[in-house]
Amino acid sequence: MASDRFAVAVSNRLKESELPQILEARLALEKEIARLAAVKRTDEDLKELENALEDCHGRVRQGIEDDMLFHAAVARATHNPVLSELYNVVIRHVQENLEKLLQEKQYDSGAMKLHDDLLAAIRKQEADEAENIIVKIVEFDTVSITA
Incomplete structure (x- = not known):
């Protein structure tokens, strides 16, 4: 129940925000997520990440x-x-509002290489490298959005 209220509150805040603010918040959040994932990931997490990245390469979903x-x-x-x-709340907002702008660029070879590099950094538990790569991924998305 509290979780649902949290999601609704954050979602409502995002709806009131300007795109540059949302992209800045996403970058700050993803940088810390990449660092922590590199440090805390388990072997099971790696398998899940590998499977998810394989789906990205295959473009399994819409x-x-x-x-x-x-x-x-x-x-x-x-x-x-x-x-x-x-x-999850932030990325759902991005997906709902920016999917058309990101759809083609998201899976080009440059974007996929960055995702491969992110998984490699997480696998090697290199937090600084994971953070640097996520910055490049978000910058790549931002160029696609603002171009």
Whole structure:
């Protein structure tokens, strides 16, 4: 119940925000998520991440859902339910409002290489590298959105 109220409150706040503010918040959140996932991930998390990234490469689902599911798996690998839930609310907002702008760029070879690199950094438990790569991924998305 509290979880639902949290999601609604954050979602309502996002609806009232300007796109640059949302993108800044997403970047700040994803940087910490990438760092924590690299430090706290388990072997089970790695398997989930590998499967999610394989789906991204295969574009198994419609739109940008495979990409969002990969990033949600990264958030779960933090083993911090607050961060994971917050990320899910933010990324749902991004998906609902920006999917058309991101759809084609999200899966091009440059974007997929960055995702492969992120998984490699998490696998090696290199938090600084994971953070640097997530910055590049979000910058890549931001260019797609603002172009």
